[in-house]
Amino acid sequence: MKIGLVSSKNKDGDINYNIKQIENYLVQYANSDIDLLCFGESFLQGFEGLTWSFEEDYKIALSINDNKIVELKNKAKYYNKCISFGFIEKYKGNLFSSNLVIDKKGEIVDIFKRVSSGWKEPIASSYYKEGSEFHIFKFMNKTFATAICGDLWDDKRLHEIKALNVDMVLWPLYVDFAVKEWNEKFLDEYINRVKDINSPVCMINSLVDEPGRANGGCYVFQKGKVLKSLPMGNLGVLEFEI
Numbered sequence: 001m002k003i004g005l006v007s008s009k010n011k012d013g014d015i016n017y018n019i020k021q022i023e024n025y026l027v028q029y030a031n032s033d034i035d036l037l038c039f040g041e042s043f044l045q046g047f048e049g050l051t052w053s054f055e056e057d058y059k060i061a062l063s064i065n066d067n068k069i070v071e072l073k074n075k076a077k078y079y080n081k082c083i084s085f086g087f088i089e090k091y092k093g094n095l096f097s098s099n100l101v102i103d104k105k106g107e108i109v110d111i112f113k114r115v116s117s118g119w120k121e122p123i124a125s126s127y128y129k130e131g132s133e134f135h136i137f138k139f140m141n142k143t144f145a146t147a148i149c150g151d152l153w154d155d156k157r158l159h160e161i162k163a164l165n166v167d168m169v170l171w172p173l174y175v176d177f178a179v180k181e182w183n184e185k186f187l188d189e190y191i192n193r194v195k196d197i198n199s200p201v202c203m204i205n206s207l208v209d210e211p212g213r214a215n216g217g218c219y220v221f222q223k224g225k226v227l228k229s230l231p232m233g234n235l236g237v238l239e240f241e242i
Contacts, residue, residue, distance in 0.1 A: 001140050003168070003202065004034040004237040007216035007230050010206035012046030013060070015068055019044065022072065025237065026079040034239060035104075035140060036082040040172045040206035040214075041149050042097055042119070044068065044087035047174040047206075047214070052120075054095070054127045061090035064100065064108060077106030082139075086148065086172045089113070094129045099146050099172055101139065110137035110146070115157060118150035134161050142167040142242060149173035152194060152201075162197050168242050169194075169201045176214045179233040187219075187232075195224035200242065207235055 008021045025037055041047060050057045062068055069087075076083050082103050089098035089111075097114040113131025120128050134145050134157070143166040151157050152171065161169060171194075177186050194201045200222045207216030217232030220240050230238035 001036070001142055002034050002239060002241045004029060004032075004037045004239055005202055005204045005218035005220070005230070006037055006039050006237050007204070007218050007235050008039055008043075008206055009235065010040065010043060010046055010208050010214070012049040012208070014046065015044050015062075018046065019068065019072065022083060022085065023075055026075055026081055026083070029081065029237065030079050034081070034237070036084060036101075037237070038170060038172065038202065038204050039083070039085040040204045041086040041099075041174045042088060043085040043172070043206060046208070047119075050088065052123050052128075054125050057088070057095060057128075058090055061088045061095050063090050064111065069100070073102055073106040073108070076102045076104060080104050082109070084146075084170060084172070094127050096129055096131065097148060098131075099148055099170070101137070101144075101146075103139070109139050110144070112146040112148070114148035114151060116148075116150040116154055118153075119148075134164060136164055136166055144168050144170060146170045146172070149175075158193075158196070166199050168199055169197060170204070171201050172204045174214055175205055176208075176212060177232070179215050179231075182215070182217070182232045187226075190219070191221055191224060191226060194221050198223070200227060200240070202240065205232070
């Protein structure tokens with residue numbers, strides 16, 4: 001199975017633009033042997049796409065049955081590619097930072113709700129919620145778990161995901177380090193943070209073309225090493241086979 005980790009352009013509050021980015025990569029890799037294209041955290045609405053007014057954000061959020069999600073399911077089926085992406089999900093009257101995986105038939109394989117609270121501003125009301133735990137999902141004869149950004153910076157959660165013993169961990173996130181400080185300091189911190197997870201950990205970051213925002217980059221970490229990388233500051237797809 002071959003996975004493509006996508007360092008894609010992303011815009012806050014512009015779902016149509018962000019869906020177009022997904023489609024562009026589906027078109028570009030339609031004839032490739034990549035099975036799954038993975039996009040970053042909160043990709044559909046953008047990491048800073050919320051207002052923290054619940055009434056306004058509820059309009060921005062999407063349920064798994066909304067037309068935009070159906071559109072992406074149809075695109076996955078049409079291009080015969082699996083896709084994974086983050087989005088702000090509305091579920092049972094609350095809002096979550098979630099990640100969705102859709103297979104080549106356009107069916108939902110997995111949905112994961114972020115378990116750490118770092119995606120929220122302090123003013124967020126109690127309607128902005130987190131999921132309760134990690135879980136395993138099986139996909140193309142492999143086992144996966146998803147963690148979103150700060151989920152792996154909690155020691156208890158790190159132990160939990162290690163115990164799942166999956167074939168691969170998907171780690172969509174949003175980090176806005178300057179490229180120089182990432183390379184000189186923070187890259188090593190991220191490598192060391194996940195070194196005790198036995199399986200490859202696939203980090204996916206988007207690129208927001210504004211000052212002080214995310215600079216993209218995708219990495220595969222395992223046991224204290226970088227197995228493959230698309231260095232921060234670059235757009236494109238990092239291919240990795242499991």
